[in-house]
Amino acid sequence: QKEVEQNSGPLSVPEGAIASLNCTYSDRGSQSFFWYRQYSGKSPELIMSIYSNGDKEDGRFTAQLNKASQYVSLLIRDSQPSDSATYLCAVNKLAGGGNKLTFGTGTQLKVEL
Amino acid sequence: SAVISQKPSRDICQRGTSLTIQCQVDSQVTMMFWYRQQPGQSLTLIATANQGSEATYESGFVIDKFPISRPNLTFSTLTVSNMSPEDSSIYLCSVRLTGGGLIRYEQYFGPGTRLTVT
Numbered sequence: 292q293k294e295v296e297q298n299s300g301p302l303s304v305p306e307g308a309i310a311s312l313n314c315t316y317s318d319r320g321s322q323s324f325f326w327y328r329q330y331s332g333k334s335p336e337l338i339m340s341i342y343s344n345g346d347k348e349d350g351r352f353t354a355q356l357n358k359a360s361q362y363v364s365l366l367i368r369d370s371q372p373s374d375s376a377t378y379l380c381a382v383n384k385l386a387g388g389g390n391k392l393t394f395g396t397g398t399q400l401k402v403e404l
Numbered sequence: 405s406a407v408i409s410q411k412p413s414r415d416i417c418q419r420g421t422s423l424t425i426q427c428q429v430d431s432q433v434t435m436m437f438w439y440r441q442q443p444g445q446s447l448t449l450i451a452t453a454n455q456g457s458e459a460t461y462e463s464g465f466v467i468d469k470f471p472i473s474r475p476n477l478t479f480s481t482l483t484v485s486n487m488s489p490e491d492s493s494i495y496l497c498s499v500r501l502t503g504g505g506l507i508r509y510e511q512y513f514g515p516g517t518r519l520t521v522t
Contacts (some may be wrong), residue, residue: 305520323509325454325509325510325511332516333516334496334513334516335496335513336513337510337511337512340510379446383509392437392449392511393464396446
């Protein structure tokens with residue numbers, strides 16, 4: 292079982308729709324969770340971090356965390372073509388793993404006109 | 405966030421040679437990291453660059469192959485030694501910012517160095 296799992300996609304949504312990206316993780320000791328956006332040929336850009344169970348909203352982005360289910364998701368409302376990118380889920384483990392971030396393989400999102 | 409620069413942005417190297425990649429941050433940071441992203445793959449942590457001491461390497465990465473320096477709180481280098489085509493990858497440095505009395509674990513990435521080994 293991979294430490295951080297994501298559906299590779301591509302996930303295609305029409306412009307204006309809600310895109311839902313999902314991530315599961317295997318280590319119950321994980322404490323903090325991040326979503327990065329990576330455009331082709333560019334480096335990852337941090338778009339959301341979440342530390343506590345529940346929802347966290349920032350503009351069109353909402354991160355959702357459920358530690359009991361070991362599940363974190365990212366919702367993108369009113370999707371735009373500029374949102375087309377690969378979205379990486381990252382998980383930070385504190386105990387033993389120090390400050391190490393473990394990344395999923397990413398979900399490719401395509402927002403179609 | 406911080407402004408992070410890397411040099412070179414890309415390079416094409418011959419097998420058997422070495423390349424040193426520089427990472428510069430515009431503010432002092434405690435934690436700096438080096439990652440590799442192979443074509444079509446996700447990010448893999450190579451090592452944590454510790455200021456004033458030896459880097460901490462992840463499983464599968466060794467100091468002889470990837471020596472790292474961290475002379476101060478704003479600068480680090482990663483050397484890819486005795487390169488082979490399998491080392492063709494994007495190499496990224498990242499930093500973790502601290503301050504404000506809060507412990508945060510967000511990491512911010514530099515623009516990356518695209519390395520091709522022929």
